[in-house]
Amino acid sequence: MKRLFDLVLALLLLLVLAVPLVVVALLVRFTSPGPVLYWSDRVGRHNRIFSMPKFRSMRIGTPEVATHLLANPSAHLTPIGPFLRKSSLDELPQLWSILTGDMSFVGPRPALFNQDDLTQLRTSMGVHELVPGLTGWAQINGRDELPIPEKVALDAEYLHKQSFWFDLRILWLTGLKVLLGHGVVH
Numbered sequence: 001m002k003r004l005f006d007l008v009l010a011l012l013l014l015l016v017l018a019v020p021l022v023v024v025a026l027l028v029r030f031t032s033p034g035p036v037l038y039w040s041d042r043v044g045r046h047n048r049i050f051s052m053p054k055f056r057s058m059r060i061g062t063p064e065v066a067t068h069l070l071a072n073p074s075a076h077l078t079p080i081g082p083f084l085r086k087s088s089l090d091e092l093p094q095l096w097s098i099l100t101g102d103m104s105f106v107g108p109r110p111a112l113f114n115q116d117d118l119t120q121l122r123t124s125m126g127v128h129e130l131v132p133g134l135t136g137w138a139q140i141n142g143r144d145e146l147p148i149p150e151k152v153a154l155d156a157e158y159l160h161k162q163s164f165w166f167d168l169r170i171l172w173l174t175g176l177k178v179l180l181g182h183g184v185v186h
Contacts, residue, residue: 001164006105010098017092024055024089032078034060037093042110043119045131050102052110053093057081066112067144088178094134106167107133108155118148125156135174137161143177 014021025036038056041049041064062076074082084090097103103110110132111118122128133139138146138154146154158166 002104002167003101005164005167006098009105010095014095017095020089021092024084024092027080028055028057028078028084031080032056032059040064041113042132043113043115043128044102044110045129047119047123047128049113050097050110052097052102055084055090055093057084057090064112064114066115091134098134101131104131104133106136106158106162106170107131108136108158109133109139118152121148121152122155125152125159127152127155127159130155130159130162135170137170140170140173140177 028036034056036056037053038058039051039053042052044050057078058076058081059078067073077085081090094103098105107130108122108127111122119128136155137158138151141154142150158170
């Protein structure tokens with residue numbers, strides 16, 4: 001049922017958001033040199049690496065580390081990067097990853113390929129069995145501000161509490177967080 005929900009919702013959102021997706025793509029293209037999409041190697045279900053697309057909000061040559069680990073993250077942002085991140089519009093291309101089955105709407109956020117500490121802790125807690133999500137329980141409870149052990153504890157809580165209704169609650173709370181701009185690293 002979760003996979004069917006993901007497919008139907010992703011297709012509906014692609015139809016509804018077709019024009020905004022094109023507008024954002026054009027804005028990215030015309031405000032900084034480089035490709036429109038940034039393909040990030042991420043850790044998926046069973047620790048399999050997959051490529052996850054995002055609208056590019058960082059300048060070409062930015063180190064491939066979590067944003068909060070950069071010495072001065074704002075120095076690496078493109079002119080429209082702060083807007084894309086605050087609005088979470090940079091995440092919209094991940095609808096592709098949902099359609100291909102690499103991601104779900106709800107699950108733990110996929111770790112960067114080089115976040116070994118996060119991947120190892122998730123594996124020890126069984127979280128690696130889950131399909132990563134566009135949003136998740138840890139996302140709405142602190143996002144990037146959470147220390148890794150707290151993030152993984154929330155991911156493990158999701159693993160044990162997951163249900164269709166819990167996913168709907170997480171999606172609803174995510175919408176509220178995005179609208180209010182809470183927990184977004186610029």
